[in-house]
Amino acid sequence: NAGVTQTPKFQVLKTGQSMTLQCAQDMNHNSMYWYRQDPGMGLRLIYYSASEGTTDKGEVPNGYNVSRLNKREFSLRLESAAPSQTSVYFCASSLGTPGWETQYFGPGTRLLVL
Amino acid sequence: QKEVEQNSGPLSVPEGAIASLNCTYSDRGSQSFFWYRQYSGKSPELIMSIYSNGDKEDGRFTAQLNKASQYVSLLIRDSQPSDSATYLCAVILTGTASKLTFGTGTRLQVTL
Numbered sequence A: 001n002a003g004v005t006q007t008p009k010f011q012v013l014k015t016g017q018s019m020t021l022q023c024a025q026d027m028n029h030n031s032m033y034w035y036r037q038d039p040g041m042g043l044r045l046i047y048y049s050a051s052e053g054t055t056d057k058g059e060v061p062n063g064y065n066v067s068r069l070n071k072r073e074f075s076l077r078l079e080s081a082a083p084s085q086t087s088v089y090f091c092a093s094s095l096g097t098p099g100w101e102t103q104y105f106g107p108g109t110r111l112l113v114l
Numbered sequence B: 001q002k003e004v005e006q007n008s009g010p011l012s013v014p015e016g017a018i019a020s021l022n023c024t025y026s027d028r029g030s031q032s033f034f035w036y037r038q039y040s041g042k043s044p045e046l047i048m049s050i051y052s053n054g055d056k057e058d059g060r061f062t063a064q065l066n067k068a069s070q071y072v073s074l075l076i077r078d079s080q081p082s083d084s085a086t087y088l089c090a091v092i093l094t095g096t097a098s099k100l101t102f103g104t105g106t107r108l109q110v111t112l
Helices: none
Strands: A004-007 A010-013 A019-025 A031-038 A042-049 A064-068 A074-078 A087-094 A109-113 B011-014 B019-025 B032-038 B045-050 B054-058 B061-066 B071-076 B085-092 B100-102 B106-111
Touching: A004 A087, A019 A031, A019 A087, A019 A109, A031 A064, A031 A074, A042 A064, A042 A074, A042 B085, A042 B100, A074 A087, B011 B019, B019 B032, B019 B085, B019 B106, B032 B061, B032 B071, B045 B054, B045 B061, B045 B071, B071 B085
Parallel strands: A010 A109, B011 B106
Antiparallel strands: A004 A019, A019 A074, A031 A042, A031 A087, A064 A074, A087 A109, B019 B071, B032 B045, B032 B085, B054 B061, B061 B071, B085 B100, B085 B106
16 A cells, blocks of 8 residues: 555746646545645645545635545645745545544655745 | 644753653644654654543553643653654644644654
8 A cells, every 4th residue: 555645746836837736545535635834834734625525625725726536536736836835735634534533644745936 | 822832842852761742722622632743854644642631652652631721742751863853733623623733843852
């Protein structure tokens, strides 16, 4: 089992460019999450999906969109990247109810927006 | 006031000593508490979860929860250099649809 995988590992964008961060899990988990981690700010939830077909906003959703493509895959899209979106992005998944089950994190995507 | 607060550190302890990491939270109604470990450049991994007042032990790790005082702590006994990492406290705050709110983390350094 690969667990939670993320692509790409590292990306450099220019302001205004768009990109999609991919996340997949092979643990048959129902819930998936996208976080960003910035120095001094901790992990902040961008969007989450409690089950296939549902998505909901987290703490910092502005500038992002998500798609729960199927039970395995949850993508995060930046339509028009801004320097403020420079961060490390983590995808996570959990078996059941968000919060009551262990969340397993992917290796992260380091994004630099110039 | 931040919802989940941790001292950023670094907390430096000698090898073999007990490391004590603390976390306070603002929401008195919170029910679920988690400690994650994150090595530099890596992703967080769950160490312990605790839901009831008191102590919960797992190997060298003990989580302590005091809901009346609104703090949760993590004790690491017989600290090893491999324990050097950032420790993240996470809480499910009421009214957040069971979403985790993370503290900013405490960096622990275990010295030889």
